[in-house]
Amino acid sequence: MGGFEFNKLSASVLVALIILALGDFASQYFIASNRNIQKNSFHIPVQTTNAMPANHEEKIGPIEPLLEQASAEKGELVFKKCQQCHSIKSDEHAIGPSLLAVVGKKIASAATYAYSSAFKEKSNDIWTVENINAFIHNPRKFISGTKMSFMGLEDINDRANVIKYLQSLKD
Secondary structure (H helix, E strand, C coil): CCHHHHHHHHHHHHHHHHHHHHHHHHHHHHCCCCCCCHHHCCCCCCCCCCCCCCCCCCCCCCCHHHHCCCCHHHHHHHHCCHHHCCCCCCCCCCCCCCCCCCCCCECCCCCCCCCCHHHHHCCCCECCHHHHHHHHHCHHHHCCCCCCCCCCCCCHHHHHHHHHHHHHCCC
């Protein structure tokens, strides 16, 4: 390598370092996190009238009275959300266990499905309509530690229809 090529190489390295230093300086000047932003800001009051108290217990309401007017056909439509992870065929599991004839069975009772430890802790309980209602309203609250990512059904009529549909599924 001749002297001229060495000079070009060292000049390009020097220019690159200068550009990096200028970029660092510019970013600190324009995007500085330690700049005083208080003088250019203002307080926005937030209404908290609808805030729930810390000791608030979420009420989901009794489901039994709604089951009399519930529709299995409407429940089947809402159940399509569940079918992304659950099957309704005997011993044919998907990501979640089969829900065929689940009403009245023990929780975590499908012999051919590997339940999480959170479900196994509830295995002495029964899938009553009230338990199903609580679970499909807020799965993570009913079974703390569940791996189920479904956020729940907020509408109590949708839950009643799904439960009516699940009751219609027999072995």
